[in-house]
Amino acid sequence: MATAAPAGSVYDRLTQLGIALPPVATPAAAYVPFVRSGNLVFISGHIARRDGKAWVGQLGRDMVTATGKHAARAIAIDLLGTLQAAVGDLDKVERIVKLMSLVNSTPDYTEQHLVTNGCSELLAEVFGDKGAHARSAFGVAQIPLGACVEIEMIVQVA
Numbered sequence: 001m002a003t004a005a006p007a008g009s010v011y012d013r014l015t016q017l018g019i020a021l022p023p024v025a026t027p028a029a030a031y032v033p034f035v036r037s038g039n040l041v042f043i044s045g046h047i048a049r050r051d052g053k054a055w056v057g058q059l060g061r062d063m064v065t066a067t068g069k070h071a072a073r074a075i076a077i078d079l080l081g082t083l084q085a086a087v088g089d090l091d092k093v094e095r096i097v098k099l100m101s102l103v104n105s106t107p108d109y110t111e112q113h114l115v116t117n118g119c120s121e122l123l124a125e126v127f128g129d130k131g132a133h134a135r136s137a138f139g140v141a142q143i144p145l146g147a148c149v150e151i152e153m154i155v156q157v158a
Contacts, residue, residue, distance in 0.1 A: 060109030
């Protein structure tokens with residue numbers, strides 16, 4: 001999954017990919033968007049959004065794997081926006097440590113790992129070897145607001 005460290009800053013790679021980081025989303029319940037403990041940043045779960053609203057759907061019912069992968073990529077961008085707010089400079093990232101991905105899916109759907117690749121692959125593009133991470137991908141019966149995917153992230157920073 002990972003590649004050698006890309007040349008230039010994280011911001012250069014984001015520009016090359018045509019990605020503008022969004023501001024931190026306002027939490028929808030009683031939690032904070034991130035917590036920093038020492039050199040680790042724990043980023044709360046982000047749901048897939050499209051056109052400013054929850055990206056609603058269930059994999060295996062009304063959404064295919066490729067679409068779920070696009071939703072997971074969109075979440076990666078939102079996670080990076082929150083990480084930017086947490087640390088002030090994405091070039092301080094030493095390692096993406098872990099992702100946990102929840103995929104709203106039917107009981108017989110088995111491609112949660114492929115959906116989650118949408119997030120994992122973008123992190124590898126942006127951070128190179130520093131983007132290689134441990135990961136879990138689960139199928140769940142429902143996600144808040146009917147969203148198709150939710151992902152949380154743990155990051156080591158300088």
